[in-house]
Amino acid sequence: MADQIRVLIVDDIPETRDHLTKLLGFESDIEVVGSAASGSEALTMAASMLPDVVLMDINMPDMDGIAATEKLSSEVPTAAVVMMSVQGEADYLRRSMLAGAREFLVKPFSSDELTASIRQVYTRERDKQSRMSAMPVMSANTGGPVPASDEGGHDGQIVAIFSPKGGVGRTTVAVNLAVAAATELGKSVVLMDGSFQFGDVGVLLNLNPKNKSIADLVPELEAGELESIDTFVINHSAGIRVLLAPPSPEMAELITPSGVKKVLEALRRTHDLVVVDCTSWFNETTLAILDAADVVLTMLSLEITSIKNMRLFLEVADQLGYEPNKIKLVLNRADSSLGIRVADVESSIGRKVDHTIVSDGRSVVYALNRGVPFFLSNREAQVSQDILRLAQAVAGERVASAREDTRKTVQKKSLFSFR
Ligand SMILES: Nc1ncnc2c1ncn2[C@@H]1O[C@H](COP(=O)(O)OP(=O)(O)OP(=O)(O)O)[C@@H](O)[C@H]1O
Numbered sequence: 325m326a327d328q329i330r331v332l333i334v335d336d337i338p339e340t341r342d343h344l345t346k347l348l349g350f351e352s353d354i355e356v357v358g359s360a361a362s363g364s365e366a367l368t369m370a371a372s373m374l375p376d377v378v379l380m381d382i383n384m385p386d387m388d389g390i391a392a393t394e395k396l397s398s399e400v401p402t403a404a405v406v407m408m409s410v411q412g413e414a415d416y417l418r419r420s421m422l423a424g425a426r427e428f429l430v431k432p433f434s435s436d437e438l439t440a441s442i443r444q445v446y447t448r449e450r451d452k453q454s455r456m457s458a459m460p461v462m463s464a465n466t467g468g469p470v471p472a473s474d475e476g477g478h479d480g481q482i483v484a485i486f487s488p489k490g491g492v493g494r495t496t497v498a499v500n501l502a503v504a505a506a507t508e509l510g511k512s513v514v515l516m517d518g519s520f521q522f523g524d525v526g527v528l529l530n531l532n533p534k535n536k537s538i539a540d541l542v543p544e545l546e547a548g549e550l551e552s553i554d555t556f557v558i559n560h561s562a563g564i565r566v567l568l569a570p571p572s573p574e575m576a577e578l579i580t581p582s583g584v585k586k587v588l589e590a591l592r593r594t595h596d597l598v599v600v601d602c603t604s605w606f607n608e609t610t611l612a613i614l615d616a617a618d619v620v621l622t623m624l625s626l627e628i629t630s631i632k633n634m635r636l637f638l639e640v641a642d643q644l645g646y647e648p649n650k651i652k653l654v655l656n657r658a659d660s661s662l663g664i665r666v667a668d669v670e671s672s673i674g675r676k677v678d679h680t681i682v683s684d685g686r687s688v689v690y691a692l693n694r695g696v697p698f699f700l701s702n703r704e705a706q707v708s709q710d711i712l713r714l715a716q717a718v719a720g721e722r723v724a725s726a727r728e729d730t731r732k733t734v735q736k737k738s739l740f741s742f743r
């Protein structure tokens with residue numbers, strides 16, 4: 325029999341503890357090893373019971389869930405915390421993640437959401453542990469973690485384009501990176517618009533169908549089968565495939581974190597590269613994308629607000645247990661003379677910028693307004709060359725490390741530094 329997931333429940337309300345214990349009692353792979361009524365009791369119990377997962381209420385009288393999670397992260401680091409809260413605001417989510425929580429459930433949640441979160445967190449932690457114990461196997465020069473190859477199928481790479489501040493060029497880079505990888509590197513590429521409320525990918529690619537988006541997959545996601553995903557992925561003349569965001573913002577909430585994960589897994593099985601244009605704020609669907617990604621290209625610009633948010637994001641990424649290698653920093657409009665130098669940025673955030681892209685308002689905005697990627701319309705421009713280098717580094721990295729292809733290794737050395 326498979327290992328059971330050992331769960332500790334922490335909530336000051338006795339009825340909630342009983343209810344959760346009963347709910348989880350139905351799951352054969354989950355065992356409730358104890359329940360605590362306060363943060364301090366939770367710490368004592370966790371130290372002796374060593375649970376895999378701690379279900380932690382956020383509002384408790386003596387020590388709140390955030391403080392308890394912080395202590396737990398250092399005292400019992402093997403216990404992964406799933407935070408439960410009636411407040412779903414971004415600030416709570418951010419503070420919980422900074423304290424070390426792995427998941428965030430907004431009450432009331434269904435028993436399916438609860439058990440899915442517990443299993444997901446447990447699997448992720450277990451994979452992390454085994455990756456860490458197999459560290460020497462991981463090639464030191466890979467661009468991201470060695471992907472978990474699943475049941476022998478196609479095992480494409482998921483590249484998330486994220487930034488902790490809006491308007492820094494995520495969509496621009498996502499679209500052109502996808503086109504570059506398809507047209508120059510011969511990859512089969514699908515671009516997913518992960519900005520489910522106000523996605524712009526359709527605008528940049530001049531696509532506007534009403535009945536082809538991720539929203540059309542919701543019934544299948546709810547039924548647990550993803551059979552017609554191909555029907556809703558659009559073949560674009562630029563040589564890429566595109567899964568658009570829902571046509572109207574209110575439909576965004578239909579897309580759940582577990583749904584997103586299923587979609588990404590399905591796309592990675594049929595493509596070499598899955599590029600995802602993410603939102604610039606942390607919500608559960610964005611976290612699901614970042615979790616699933618092999619590489620997170622995190623974009624910033626030479627602005628003080630962008631740099632500040634990047635610092636915060638890097639802290640959160642660390643708390644989430646992302647390996648430093650998974651995050652690559654991409655500085656957009658790197659040559660704009662705005663009083664901040666790249667070296668200032670690096671010293672402020674405490675790590676090197678991995679890639680830079682020049683500023684080229686003429687090519688970029690002209691292309692945007694025509695709905696044609698600049699990588700196609702202005703292939704010779706420096707900004708296109710920077711995008712190609714980024715695509716080579718991201719997509720070529722796995723090939724290079726897997727096949728020890730010397731040609732690619734030489735090419736890689738001339739790229740921006742990888743750490
Ligand atoms: N390298 C560049 N040179 C010049 N202009 C650029 C460059 N990259 C992006 N831009 C411009 O910056 C603006 C924002 O870009 P984009 O929409 O790609 O950013 P975003 O991060 O996706 O924004 P949002 O938060 O709205 O999703 C656009 O007008 C785009 O044309």
Ligand SMILES: [Mg+2]
Nearest residue numbers: 494495519524
């Ligand atoms: Mg955008």
